[in-house]
Amino acid sequence: MTATLFGLVLAGGASTRMRTDKAALQYHGQPQLQWAFDLVSKVCAASFVSVRPDQRDDAARGSYPQIVDRQPGTGPIAGISAALLEHPKAAWLVLACDLPFLTERTLQHLIAHRDPHKIATAYRSAHDGLPEPLCAIWEPAARQPVLAYVASGKQCPRKFLINSDTALLDLPEPQALDNVNTVEEFGLATAALRPEGRTSKTVRIQYYAILREQAGRSEETVDTSAGTPAELYAELRQRHPFQLTSAHLKVALNSEFGDWQTPLKHGDTVVFIPPVAGG
Amino acid sequence: MKAFAFSQVPLTPDTYRAELADPAAGGYAAFEGWVRNHNEGHAVTRLEYEAFEALANKEGERIVAEAITRFGVLRAACVHRVGSLGIGDLAVWVGVSSRHRAEAFAACRYIIDEVKHRVPIWKKEHYENGDSGWVNCERCAHPHEH
Numbered sequence: 001m002t003a004t005l006f007g008l009v010l011a012g013g014a015s016t017r018m019r020t021d022k023a024a025l026q027y028h029g030q031p032q033l034q035w036a037f038d039l040v041s042k043v044c045a046a047s048f049v050s051v052r053p054d055q056r057d058d059a060a061r062g063s064y065p066q067i068v069d070r071q072p073g074t075g076p077i078a079g080i081s082a083a084l085l086e087h088p089k090a091a092w093l094v095l096a097c098d099l100p101f102l103t104e105r106t107l108q109h110l111i112a113h114r115d116p117h118k119i120a121t122a123y124r125s126a127h128d129g130l131p132e133p134l135c136a137i138w139e140p141a142a143r144q145p146v147l148a149y150v151a152s153g154k155q156c157p158r159k160f161l162i163n164s165d166t167a168l169l170d171l172p173e174p175q176a177l178d179n180v181n182t183v184e185e186f187g188l189a190t191a192a193l194r195p196e197g198r199t200s201k202t203v204r205i206q207y208y209a210i211l212r213e214q215a216g217r218s219e220e221t222v223d224t225s226a227g228t229p230a231e232l233y234a235e236l237r238q239r240h241p242f243q244l245t246s247a248h249l250k251v252a253l254n255s256e257f258g259d260w261q262t263p264l265k266h267g268d269t270v271v272f273i274p275p276v277a278g279g
Numbered sequence: 280m281k282a283f284a285f286s287q288v289p290l291t292p293d294t295y296r297a298e299l300a301d302p303a304a305g306g307y308a309a310f311e312g313w314v315r316n317h318n319e320g321h322a323v324t325r326l327e328y329e330a331f332e333a334l335a336n337k338e339g340e341r342i343v344a345e346a347i348t349r350f351g352v353l354r355a356a357c358v359h360r361v362g363s364l365g366i367g368d369l370a371v372w373v374g375v376s377s378r379h380r381a382e383a384f385a386a387c388r389y390i391i392d393e394v395k396h397r398v399p400i401w402k403k404e405h406y407e408n409g410d411s412g413w414v415n416c417e418r419c420a421h422p423h424e425h
Contacts, residue, residue, distance in 0.1 A: 208331050209401035210413040244416065252399075255333040271331055271399075275415035278328075278359060278400030279312050279371050279391055 002116040003091040003140050007040030007047035008083045009033065010076050010134060011061060011097045012069060017181045024060050025186060027100035027193050033060055036097045043107050044093055050079030074155045076134060081150055084143040091116065096134035098179045100189050106176040110137060115167035119145065122166055126174040131166055133157035135177050184234040184246060191231040200225055201266040203232065210274050215240045229253065229270055230260040249273055283339025283357050285332055290358055290369045299354045304376040308383035310391050312371040314364050318414070322407035326364045331399040335359075342393040350386040352377035357390055359400060 011023040011033050018025070023033035033049065041047045049064040052072040056062070067086050069078040076096070083092050091114075093107070106123075114121045114137050122136035134157070138146075142164070149160050171177065180189050203226075206219045215236075226232035229251040236242065250273040251258050264270070280298040292311065299307060314326050343355050355375040364370060373390045377383040394400075402414045 206331070208399070209329050209403070210416045212329075248416075252331070252334050256337070257334070271334070273331065273399050274401065274413065276396070276399055277402040277414035277416075278330075278398050279395035 002114075003089060004045050005043075005111065005137065006083070006087060006090040006092050007037075007044035008050050008067065008079065008092045008094045009036045009040055009047065009097050010050045010079050010094065012050050012052045012055060012072070012079055013076075013098075018183060018186065021060060022098045022180070025098075025180075027190055031060060032100065033064075033097050036095055036099070036102075037064060039102065039104060039107065040093060040095050042104055043111060046090075048083065050076075050083065052078075071150060074150065075157075077146065077150055077155050077157045077160070080133075080138060080157060081143075081146050084138065084140070084146060088143060089140055091140060092138045094134060094136055094138055096179060098181065099135060099177055100180060100193060101173075101175050101178050102135065103173060103176060106135070106171065106173050109172045110135070110169065113167070113169050118167040119164040120161055120166045122161055122168060123171045123177060124168050126171055126177065130158060131161040131168055132177050133161050134179075136161070184230070184237070187226075187228065187231040188234045191225055191227050201264060201268075203264055203267070204269045205232075205236065206269060206271045208271065208274070210244070211240075211242060211272055214242050224264075227263060228261050229258065229264065229272075232264060232270060233260075233272055244274055248275060280356050281336075281340075282343035282355065283336055283359075285330055285335070285359050285361050287360075287362050290360060290372050292369070292372050292374070295356060295358060295372060295374055299356065299374050299376040301353045301376050303378060304353050305378050306380045306383050307374065307376045308380065308387045309372065309374040310387050311369055312391070314366050314368045314370055316366045318404055321404070321410075323366070323404050324407055325366070325405045326368075326370070327403040327405075328359070328361045328364065328370065329401045329403070330359070330361050332361075335398045335400060338398045339394060342390055342397065345393070346375070346386040346389045349389065350377070350382040352382050352386045355386055355390060357394060359394070359398075361400075 025032045028035045048067045051061050051066050052069050067083045070082045071078045119142045120138050122131040125132050200223050204221045207215045212218050226235050252271040353376045357373045359371045373387050375383045375386040405411045
């Protein structure tokens with residue numbers, strides 16, 4: 001008999017690289033945790049948010065049905081094992097909350113191709129072909145092996161799936177599981193998801209000093225859908241081997257100091273200013 | 280003279296100094312930044328300065344205006360080199376004329392300090408061992424890479 005499917009949105013991460021709570025970021029006009037919870041609720045019989053004990057009452061998480069980590073500090077596997085213990089007869093659709101490109105279609109595809117006789121059903125990563133543990137269905141049979149895995153001091157859910165009897169599927173939408181860990185990736189993701197952000201504009205970028213050398217040119221004109229200089233720099237870093245991050249730079253718009261979040265306009269001239277060294 | 284300017288050719292402090300003359304002035308203070316042959320333990324053979332001049336001119340003028348207002352000096356100016364410089368060359372000149380010496384020194388110090396931190400000018404050092412590097416840009420480019 002196929003176990004009933006419950007949803008578990010993982011929201012217990014420290015968001016270290018983002019430096020702000022990923023559950024509260026907004027890609028779709030609402031906190032990402034709310035968006036992910038609503039998405040998983042559409043396809044599961046009941047849904048829960050996975051939290052660390054110290055997050056039970058926080059503003060972003062307090063209003064959801066929760067499953068509290070029993071071994072906090074061990075990462076996402078703590079949330080998965082807590083869910084498997086709390087409702088041992090349920091299967092769990094486990095979902096990270098930092099997947100803004102995920103769609104209901106991708107979840108439905110996973111459910112439709114679920115193999116309940118395996119330990120888990122997961123997608124192959126579009127990047128490395130390895131199982132994606134944080135958009136996967138974990139069957140009740142995963143409980144004992146997960147507990148043994150954690151008891152042996154291991155934490156990586158991906159390695160667990162690699163070494164388990166896991167059904168693997170190809171993603172119907174390859175970018176659906178691209179996750180967002182840094183401020184720059186957040187900028188790219190919001191630009192890609194915002195309808196008006198897709199509006200293409202032409203901007204001129206002038207390069208100086210180390211950026212000029214790394215770009216191999218002193219200026220270029222690009223058509224971009226980037227909405228802000230932050231998004232533009234993230235985009236340019238994909239094309240040029242810039243090692244400086246936006247944290248090291250200032251930005252100028254039309255020959256005056258500007259702000260990273262100022263909306264870009266068609267025809268703007270943008271200069272990214274590396275650390276200066278006059279005198 | 281302009282309050283702030285760049286020069287592609289060697290600086291000429293005597294001509295700038297003459298421009299700061301003022302009948303009310305009791306003194307003049309200047310700072311000259313020179314290219315030295317070492318930096319942070321490396322033997323330096325020459326430098327290249329590059330500026331984003333459209334913005335640098337505005338920011339430099341703002342700094343000089345701030346110094347005049349803040350310290351109540353009579354006249355002030357700054358000229359910065361761009362291009363390739365050798366050891367001993369004059370990289371930057373700051374001059375201030377004022378009624379009394381204290382504010383001339385203070386304004387001069389303020390201008391050079393602010394120029395170093397705020398004006399989009401970059402310095403590439405060439406080292407004796409053949410390496411080169413953009414000052415303040417090379418080491419911060421590898422933060423906490425995993």
